[in-house]
Amino acid sequence: xTTTPPAPGDTAPPLDLPTLRGGRVALRDLRxxxxxxxxxxxxG
Amino acid sequence: xKVRQRWDRWxxxxxxxxxxxxxxxxxxxxxxxxxxxxxxxxFEVAVDQERGAYRAWGLRRAxxxxxxxxxxxxxxYWRLLRAGDRLRPGGADLLQLGGDFVVDPxxxxxxxxxxxxxxxxxxxxxxxxxxxxxxxxxx
Numbered sequence: 001x002t003t004t005p006p007a008p009g010d011t012a013p014p015l016d017l018p019t020l021r022g023g024r025v026a027l028r029d030l031r032x033x034x035x036x037x038x039x040x041x042x043x044g
Numbered sequence: 045x046k047v048r049q050r051w052d053r054w055x056x057x058x059x060x061x062x063x064x065x066x067x068x069x070x071x072x073x074x075x076x077x078x079x080x081x082x083x084x085x086x087f088e089v090a091v092d093q094e095r096g097a098y099r100a101w102g103l104r105r106a107x108x109x110x111x112x113x114x115x116x117x118x119x120x121y122w123r124l125l126r127a128g129d130r131l132r133p134g135g136a137d138l139l140q141l142g143g144d145f146v147v148d149p150x151x152x153x154x155x156x157x158x159x160x161x162x163x164x165x166x167x168x169x170x171x172x173x174x175x176x177x178x179x180x181x182x183x
Contacts, residue, residue: 005102017090
């Protein structure tokens with residue numbers, strides 16, 4: 001099954017991942033402010 | 045990373061940023077941050093080595109010809125070689141594409157730009173979307 005990317009107006013899919021600093025980041029914890037979510041390609 | 049160079053403008057509108065990557069952390073430290081320590085970055089870098097979030101957000105994989113005709117691929121390899129790195133068989137998925145999204149304060153998508161090739165929006169476009177997403181009373 002292919003998921004399509006969310007479009008403006010859709011509820012953002014969940015995001016809850018470990019961070020490079022050693023903690024975790026979850027989109028739900030950033031509610032109340034605009035959030036840029038930027039998925040990057042392979043770095044090298 | 046252009047967002048970092050203009051971080052003061054993100055900070056001024058009260059926005060947060062999460063960069064999601066799927067590479068090994070050590071490779072990221074060598075290639076992404078121009079020598080800046082991770083602890084000093086003003087935003088979070090989330091690691092998704094299994095790429096579950098990439099799939100959940102519907103991000104595509106490119107075609108081979110899109111990658112090998114992309115001059116940025118060769119620029120990146122050149123930069124790594126100049127830094128003393130060696131080309132080595134990777135295992136990294138060169139075809140995985142990214143994308144940029146702005147999520148509004150209520151948790152809905154305000155802006156979506158999944159990549160189709162090496163296309164990324166300008167930082168100013170993302171900033172404008174983040175400002176608009178705060179609603180008319182807060183621009």
